[in-house]
Amino acid sequence: MTPTPPPGLSVVIHRDKELLAHAAAARLVTALADAQAAGGAASVVLTGGRNGNGLLAALAASPARDAVDWGRLDVWWGDERFLPHGHQDRNDTQARAALLDAVPLDPERVHPMPASDGRFGDDPEAAAAGYAEELAAAAGPFDVLLLGVGPDTHVASLFPGHAATGVRDRTVVAVREAPKPPPTRLSLTLPVINSAREVWLLAACEDKAEAVGTALGPEGRASGAPAAAVAAERTLWLLDEAAAARLPGA
Numbered sequence: 196m197t198p199t200p201p202p203g204l205s206v207v208i209h210r211d212k213e214l215l216a217h218a219a220a221a222r223l224v225t226a227l228a229d230a231q232a233a234g235g236a237a238s239v240v241l242t243g244g245r246n247g248n249g250l251l252a253a254l255a256a257s258p259a260r261d262a263v264d265w266g267r268l269d270v271w272w273g274d275e276r277f278l279p280h281g282h283q284d285r286n287d288t289q290a291r292a293a294l295l296d297a298v299p300l301d302p303e304r305v306h307p308m309p310a311s312d313g314r315f316g317d318d319p320e321a322a323a324a325g326y327a328e329e330l331a332a333a334a335g336p337f338d339v340l341l342l343g344v345g346p347d348t349h350v351a352s353l354f355p356g357h358a359a360t361g362v363r364d365r366t367v368v369a370v371r372e373a374p375k376p377p378p379t380r381l382s383l384t385l386p387v388i389n390s391a392r393e394v395w396l397l398a399a400c401e402d403k404a405e406a407v408g409t410a411l412g413p414e415g416r417a418s419g420a421p422a423a424a425v426a427a428e429r430t431l432w433l434l435d436e437a438a439a440a441r442l443p444g445a
């Protein structure tokens with residue numbers, strides 16, 4: 196029997212990763228346009244990784260993208276690889292290439308996490324504190340926060356069993372010795388992630404099936420999977436069939 200999901204959590208399964216990217220992009224256009232209609236501005240927190248960048252590329256290719264008023268969108272990041280500005284492995288470099296450079300954003304509303312050659316120098320703790328200050332100065336909860344799910348169940352740069360994953364007293368944390376390169380990263384913490392109005396977790400392809408099965412399986416949070424600890428007002432898992440293959444009842 197398939198267990199009943201906790202309140203606020205839902206799972207949508209698409210045929211394959213391309214359809215997932217296009218459907219998630221369409222969903223994001225609607226969510227941001229709705230938030231702007233209701234409140235004037237909207238905010239989104241971007242993720243790195245294959246599925247997050249796939250969504251942004253699908254959005255760039257969609258004629259519906261202009262339903263978003265890009266000049267009234269605040270863009271934040273959920274995590275960043277702590278590398279020099281413009282490095283090709285930085286999540287913000289990849290997001291700019293996939294979408295951001297192609298839409299008329301207000302540069303003042305784009306909030307990349309600091310780079311290792313930026314104003315805090317090569318000091319990730321100072322950079323995390325600086326981003327936390329920037330966040331604190333912003334109004335209101337995020338409208339949509341995107342998370343890619345790693346094959347080890349990590350989200351943002353919160354890895355299973357890693358000290359940063361347990362941090363509850365800050366909004367942004369420096370991550371050292373991450374198991375996935377590069378080892379030094381910055382990440383939002385779980386309390387701020389869970390304070391978003393909506394969090395969407397994206398996972399596609401076979402290599403994510405075990406992680407998805409663990410996070411959404413009977414053990415849930417007790418599994419220690421960071422992805423299982425994500426619980427916002429609305430938590431939406433957006434999967435393809437391959438990533439959903441080990442869900443309970445699949």
Ligand SMILES: O=C1O[C@H](COP(=O)(O)O)[C@@H](O)[C@H](O)[C@H]1O
Nearest residue numbers: 242243244245246343344345351
């Ligand atoms: O390193 C990272 O990995 C995850 C997942 O990436 P994927 O390529 O396995 O989908 C991503 O969510 C995170 O933002 C990123 O820094």
